[in-house]
Amino acid sequence: MRRGLLVSLIFMSSLLGGAPLSAASFSLTSQEIQAAIRFGQRAIVNEKFDREWNLTSASGETLKVVTPFFRLAQAARNAAFKSGTLKQREIDSLLKEHQGRLVLWAEFRGTREDFARWYQPVLVVQGKAEIKPDFVQNERTALRQADGHFLSRSVYAFPANDLDGKGRVTLLVRDSDDKEVARFVVDLSAMR
Numbered sequence: 001m002r003r004g005l006l007v008s009l010i011f012m013s014s015l016l017g018g019a020p021l022s023a024a025s026f027s028l029t030s031q032e033i034q035a036a037i038r039f040g041q042r043a044i045v046n047e048k049f050d051r052e053w054n055l056t057s058a059s060g061e062t063l064k065v066v067t068p069f070f071r072l073a074q075a076a077r078n079a080a081f082k083s084g085t086l087k088q089r090e091i092d093s094l095l096k097e098h099q100g101r102l103v104l105w106a107e108f109r110g111t112r113e114d115f116a117r118w119y120q121p122v123l124v125v126q127g128k129a130e131i132k133p134d135f136v137q138n139e140r141t142a143l144r145q146a147d148g149h150f151l152s153r154s155v156y157a158f159p160a161n162d163l164d165g166k167g168r169v170t171l172l173v174r175d176s177d178d179k180e181v182a183r184f185v186v187d188l189s190a191m192r
Helices: 004-018 030-045 068-081 090-100
Strands: 054-056 062-066 101-110 121-123 135-138 150-161 168-174 182-185
Touching: 030 068, 030 090, 054 090, 062 068, 062 182, 068 090, 090 101, 090 121, 101 121, 101 168, 121 150
Parallel strands: none
Antiparallel strands: 054 062, 062 101, 101 150, 121 168, 135 150, 168 182
8 A cells, every 4th residue: 555655746746846965066977967858758757747837926927937947958859849958069159058047038028118127136146246147138119919928038147156055145137226026035946
């Protein structure tokens, strides 16, 4: 009876994606690389495989936290959909682009086509100064939605040198008047 229960729990946790085994890592070991690839390959049966990296603010904006683990898992999943595997050069390229960085993909809703053009993000780490991004790409012409509002997608990349993979950071996004337009609290210990 107990063994059956244990097997059922393991099976259900693998279907549901399970909680992360460790905190966010910005420099993957070879074991973490293999774990990310396996996770991505197995995730083709799970539509919400990326839920541990997704956040939604109280006002409806969304944020995807793109750790090196997530990006590698996503690429492995995409390759598995095509019945393929990642080549070593693809793995190396992804790691070179994402190791040592925290990349954030944000979606904002506004009332004008260019509302997010001048948004400026900063990362706030408790007890430290604000961290400025290495890279900012705000969508200049947001997409009109059925309800008349506009959807803007932005990409922000921050150096991960001063980040603790087990800590919390807050992404603050401000407009050109320095008014806060979005705030996301990211618990890095809850994702890989």
